[in-house]
Amino acid sequence: MFRLWSTIIKDLRILTRDKVGLTLMFLMPVVLTIVITSVQNGTFEMVNNNKVAIILDNRDADASAGGSASASRELVKTIEEAGMFTIAERGPYKNEQEVRDQMYKKEILVAVVIPPTYSQDVMARAQSVARKALKDISGEKNTASGEGDSLAPLQLLYHPTLQLSFRRSIEGALGSVLQVVQSKYIVKSLYKAINEENIPDSVESQIVGQQTEIIPVAVSRDGNRGNPNATQHNIPAWTVFAMFFIVISLGSSIVREKRSGSFLRLRTLPTHFGVAMVSKQITYILITLLQAVVIFGLGIFLFPHIGLPALILPGDITALVLVTLLCGWCATSFAICVGVYANTQEQANGFGAVSIVLLAAIGGLLVPSFAMPEGFRYIMKLSPLHWCMEAYYGLFLEGGKLGDILMNIIPLLVITLAFQVVAWWGLKRKRLV
Amino acid sequence: MEAAIQISDLSFRYQAQEPVLDQLNLTIEAGERFGLFGPNGAGKTTLMSLMTGLLPYKTGSVKLLGYELRGRDRKINSLFGLVPQDFSFYPELSTEENLQFFGAWAGLTKKEIREKTNELLSVLSLEKVRTRAVGKFSGGMKRRVNLAIAVMHDPRVLFLDEPTVGVDVQTRHAIIHYLKQLNQHGTTLIYTSHQLHEAEDLCTRVAMIDEGKIIINDTLTNLLHQHKQDGLEGLFLELTGRAYRS
Numbered sequence: 004m005f006r007l008w009s010t011i012i013k014d015l016r017i018l019t020r021d022k023v024g025l026t027l028m029f030l031m032p033v034v035l036t037i038v039i040t041s042v043q044n045g046t047f048e049m050v051n052n053n054k055v056a057i058i059l060d061n062r063d064a065d066a067s068a069g070g071s072a073s074a075s076r077e078l079v080k081t082i083e084e085a086g087m088f089t090i091a092e093r094g095p096y097k098n099e100q101e102v103r104d105q106m107y108k109k110e111i112l113v114a115v116v117i118p119p120t121y122s123q124d125v126m127a128r129a130q131s132v133a134r135k136a137l138k139d140i141s142g143e144k145n146t147a148s149g150e151g152d153s154l155a156p157l158q159l160l161y162h163p164t165l166q167l168s169f170r171r172s173i174e175g176a177l178g179s180v181l182q183v184v185q186s187k188y189i190v191k192s193l194y195k196a197i198n199e200e201n202i203p204d205s206v207e208s209q210i211v212g213q214q215t216e217i218i219p220v221a222v223s224r225d226g227n228r229g230n231p232n233a234t235q236h237n238i239p240a241w242t243v244f245a246m247f248f249i250v251i252s253l254g255s256s257i258v259r260e261k262r263s264g265s266f267l268r269l270r271t272l273p274t275h276f277g278v279a280m281v282s283k284q285i286t287y288i289l290i291t292l293l294q295a296v297v298i299f300g301l302g303i304f305l306f307p308h309i310g311l312p313a314l315i316l317p318g319d320i321t322a323l324v325l326v327t328l329l330c331g332w333c334a335t336s337f338a339i340c341v342g343v344y345a346n347t348q349e350q351a352n353g354f355g356a357v358s359i360v361l362l363a364a365i366g367g368l369l370v371p372s373f374a375m376p377e378g379f380r381y382i383m384k385l386s387p388l389h390w391c392m393e394a395y396y397g398l399f400l401e402g403g404k405l406g407d408i409l410m411n412i413i414p415l416l417v418i419t420l421a422f423q424v425v426a427w428w429g430l431k432r433k434r435l436v
Numbered sequence: 437m438e439a440a441i442q443i444s445d446l447s448f449r450y451q452a453q454e455p456v457l458d459q460l461n462l463t464i465e466a467g468e469r470f471g472l473f474g475p476n477g478a479g480k481t482t483l484m485s486l487m488t489g490l491l492p493y494k495t496g497s498v499k500l501l502g503y504e505l506r507g508r509d510r511k512i513n514s515l516f517g518l519v520p521q522d523f524s525f526y527p528e529l530s531t532e533e534n535l536q537f538f539g540a541w542a543g544l545t546k547k548e549i550r551e552k553t554n555e556l557l558s559v560l561s562l563e564k565v566r567t568r569a570v571g572k573f574s575g576g577m578k579r580r581v582n583l584a585i586a587v588m589h590d591p592r593v594l595f596l597d598e599p600t601v602g603v604d605v606q607t608r609h610a611i612i613h614y615l616k617q618l619n620q621h622g623t624t625l626i627y628t629s630h631q632l633h634e635a636e637d638l639c640t641r642v643a644m645i646d647e648g649k650i651i652i653n654d655t656l657t658n659l660l661h662q663h664k665q666d667g668l669e670g671l672f673l674e675l676t677g678r679a680y681r682s
Contacts, residue, residue: 009541263523264524269541271488271513434491
C-alpha cells in the first residue's frame with residue numbers, strides 16, 4: 004500500500020508541476036463550456052424569445068393601391084403578430100437586387116417578398132374554394148374551372164450563412180402565417196356566399212383566431228425536470244469531452260517515462276510494474292472527478308450570474324458519482340492505451356487530440372445522435388464518449404436513476420475493460436510487465 | 437560463498453536476427469569489482485540486460501547470488517541495483533522526491549527511506565540541491581542522482597553502465613571513490629564503460645566480450661602481464677583489432 008501511495012504522490016507531483024497540462028485539463032473545458040453554452044443559449048433565446056429581424060418587401064398591387072381588404076396587409080399584420088419576426092425594413096424596393104443590397108447593408112439574414120398578385124390570388128382562391136364548397140353542399144355537379152387554384156409564390160431570400168435548420172423553422176413559421184391568412188379569406192368567402200353578408204369580426208376571430216395551444220413537455224422519468232436548456236445539454240457533454248482530453252497529459256506522461264528510462268529502472272525493482280499503472284489510473288480518475296466538480300460547480304454557481312440557465316443536478320447523486328467515476332476510468336484507460344502504444348510525445352499528443360475529437364463527433368457530442376446518418380448510428384455505439392453522454396443525459400435530462408441508465412453503463416464498462424486489456428497487452432509486448 | 441553472477445551456456449538472439457550471445461559462460465564472484473568491456477555491438481548491453489532480468493532468455497542459465505533469473509520472483513530484484521547509462525529518474529521531481537519514490541519501490545520503509553536519503557545526499561554532496569528539480573541539474577549532478585537511486589536499497593550487486601560518461605574530472609573521481617567504498621562494504625560491482633583508464637582504477641577483474649563470446653576473463657594484473665601491455669587500452673586494441681565496429 005505504501006508503494007502505491009508513494010507512486011500516487013509521485014504522479015500528482017509531476018502532474019501539478021506541468022502547468023500547461025493542467026491548463027489544458029481545467030481551463031480548456033471551462034472556457035469551452037462557457038462559450039458553447041452561451042452561444043447555444045443565445046441561439047435558443049433568439050429562436051424562442053427574441054424575434055428574427057426581416058426585410059419585408061410588399062409588392063402586392065392591392066396594398067399599394069391602398070385597398071383596405073388587402074390580403075397582403077393581413078399577411079403583414081399576421082407576420083407581426085406571429086411573435087417570431089420583427090420587420091426591420093419595409094419596402095418598397097425597386098427590384099430584388101435592391102432587397103439583396105439592403106440585406107447586406109443592414110446585416111439582415113432574411114427577406115420576405117410578397118408577390119404583386121398576392122391579394123388577388125388569395126381572394127380568387129378563397130372565392131373558388133367557396134364556390135366549390137357550396138356546389139358540393141347543394142349537390143350540384145362541380146363544373147368550376149381550375150381558376151383561382153394557383154397562387155404566386157412568396158419569395159424568401161436568405162443569407163447563405165443561415166443554417167438549414169434555422170431556415171426550415173422560418174419557413175415553417177411563414178407557412179403557418181400564410182395558412183392563417185388564406186384560411187381567413189376562405190372562411191370569409193364561404194360566410195358571404197351562405198349568408199350574403201360579411202362575416203362579423205367576433206365570428207371570424209372565433210373561427211380562425213383560436214388555435215389549439217401547443218404545450219411542450221419534456222418527458223422526464225422523475226416527472227419534475229424542467230424543460231431542457233443549453234446548460235443541461237452542454238455541461239454533461241463538455242465534462243465528458245474534458246475527461247477524455249486528459250489523453251494529452253496522461254498519454255504523453257507515459258511516453259515520457261518510457262523514453263526517459265524511468266520505466267526501465269522500475270522494472271529492475273522488486274515492486275510489480277502494475278502498481279505504476281494502477282497509480283496512474285487512480286491519479287487521473289481523481290483529476291477527472293475534479294474536472295467534473297469544477298464544471299458542474301460552474302454550471303450551478305457561475306452560470307446564473309452570467310445570464311445562463313443554472314445547472315440542475317440529477318436527483319440520484321449516487322448514480323451521478325458512479326457515472327462520473329466510470330467515465331473517468333474509461334477516459335484514463337483510453338489515455339493509457341495511447342501512451343503505451345505511442346513511441347513519441349508528438350504521436351501521443353497528435354493521435355490523442357484527433358481521436359478524441361473524432362470519438363466526440365461520432366459519439367454524438369458535436370452533432371446530436373438523432374441527426375446522424377443511418378450508418379453512423381451503428382458506428383457511434385463504438386465511441387465511449389457516446390455511452391458516457393447517454394448515461395449523463397439519462398440523469399441530467401431524463402431525470403433517471405441508476406437502474407434507468409444501466410444499459411448505458413454496461414457498454415461503457417465493456418469498452419473500458421477492452422482498453423485495459425489492450426493496454427496490458429501492449430505493456431507485455433513492450434516487456435514493461 | 438555464492439557467486440554474484442553465474443552464467444552457463446547462455447545464448448541469445450533478438451527476433452529474426454543473428455545470435456548476439458553464443459554459448460556464453462561467465463562467473464563473477466561476490467565482492468569483486470568486475471569490468472566488462474568490448475567494442476560497440478559486441479553484446480555488452482545485451483549481457484547486462486540479461487543479468488538484470490530486463491531481457492528474457494530461453495537457452496542457458498543466469499543465476500544472481502544463486503537465484504535463477506528466468507521466471508524469478510520479483511523479490512530477487514532487491515538484491516541488485518542498476519545504474520543505467522541514460523538518466524533514469526523523474527526530472528520534474530527533486531532529488532529527495534526521486535529518492536523517496538524509488539526507495540518505496542525498492543521496498544524500503546518510510547524510516548529507512550528517510551535515513552538512506554539523508555546519508556546519500558550527504559555522501560554524494562547533493563544536500564544543497566535536495567529540494568531542487570533534478571531536470572535543472574548539471575550532467576555531473578544528474579549522474580550522482582542516477583547512482584544514488586540505484587544504491588538506495590543497499591544492493592548486494594550493483595550494475596553500472598557507463599556511470600561517469602559526460603562528467604568532469606572531479607565528479608568522476610568522487611563517483612569512483614564512492615564505488616570503491618561500496619565495494620569495501622561488500623557490494624559486488626559489475627561495470628561496463630569505454631573509459632578504460634577509469635576502469636583500470638576501478639576494476640580488479642576484467643572480461644572482454646566480442647561477437648557474443650567472452651574472449652578473456654582474468655584479473656587486470658594477470659592480463660596486463662600476460663599480454664605485455666601497460667594499460668587496458670593497448671590490451672583492448674590487441675584483442676579486438678583497430679577496425680571500425682557498428
